[in-house]
Amino acid sequence: MIELRAVSKRFGDLIVLDGVDFNVRKGETVALLGPSGVGKSVLLKHINGLIHPDRGEVWVDGQSVTRLKRRDLAKLRSRIGYVFQYGALFDSMSVADNIKLGITDEESASDQEYAAARAIQCLELVNLDPAVAEKFPAELSGGMKKRVGIARAIAGQPTYLLWDEPTSGLDPVNADVIDSLVEKLDDELGVTSVVVTHDVRGAFRVADRIAMLMEGRIRAIGTPAELKANTDPAVQEFLERDLTIPVTH
């Protein structure tokens, strides 16, 4: 379980998070919606300790992320896959080596045969040709980089997945592939996911619950049906722009 208690964060004079309370139950997929620059990615980075809150607490599986020692934090992070907005692939490594780095269990990572097979398996899961494994990030398109980033995040078979804009910049077909992957990992492997997205339709498709982050706080949270029924004008204005086309869940 992931729990943020009264988390506040500011950068200089800019208050990004202002006492955010937010929780994700085990096995659940929660989408985090909100306008650009509202702090969705900042909130996501609090969960695996990449950013520390100025005030408040972050708990994952009963462990306070903010108080964990370096080694314990590293152990916790190895159970949390993070999909970066632009892939964040290591330029100097091949695609295969990037994915192998995602295998966080030392024993599995040192088994070369397993690591190579796992890299190919993860590439196939994100709809990429295994031949891509030998390429370098500079040879890939933006969408391919993003999918390799996802492959790296799932290579270690994490129990949590944090998705930072997984479908932005992808064509509709590949966006659907990623949405299906989020659903598949959620349903088949029981992965707990937090998906930060602008894509309202995608959020309604994959999420068990949707949270709306506005002005540094969670403005609304609930199931897709509850959010649709929310009477807050700001929430409705944000949702209506993208929900004119029917969504199948």
Added chain:
Amino acid sequence: MSGGQTVTLDIRRLVGRFSISATEHIGRVSYLVLEMARSLREWKVWMPRTFEQAQAIGYGSLFIVALTAGFAGAVTSLQAGYQFTGGIPAYFYGGVITESIILELAPVLTAMVLAGRIGARFAAELGSMRVTEQVDALESLGRSSISHLVLPRVIAGTVMLPILVVFADVVGVVSGWWAAKGALEITNADFIYGAQYFFRPWDLWYSMIKSLFFGLAITVVPCYMGFTTKQGAEGVGRSTTTAVVSASVLILFLDAVLAKVLLTK
């Protein structure tokens, strides 16, 4: 001024702001150094990467170091010939050239050249990795960015600089000797006698100790700058420039401090 506005320079505010900024940097660099010390135990991670970096720094810098030391040695010879005219025994040139190279020119010029070559590279590499979230990606995989990225660069640079300085000493002295023979018409025996007469083993130690400190300066400062890069490509450019300038200034500062501490009797 247009609009009737006046701009006043508030010295107190300027000094205050500078002091806060300097304290902040010192605190962060200290934290980075502490983290490096803690990460030393993860030798399985940093050791192989250190060899890769050492090879790139050492082998890759040989030409530019040789070029710099070669010219420095030759010019020292020519200037010694210009300055010391008449009444100076010929062997004296051997001492002046050798000591100038070993005590000052080889360590300082090699460090300056590497501050540009290695320091800029480290700051740009780590800065790019920071702004493209590669550093965050590494951390998110439960791996230490210090052991993977910073320690190998710092250790490799700090170890390789003294080795390159020894190489620069040899090239500088040989080129100075060669130039002295040609321009000042001194014999090999005079040059060797002068070099031996003025040489003390401590000079070489002093040169090595200086190089170690310079090695730390040209690696820790750029790694810190790269690691704290913000604001995209412009930030990477700013970090790279600041890293080279700061490392160069630190080299000159350390040069003065170490001369005072190690050479004053």
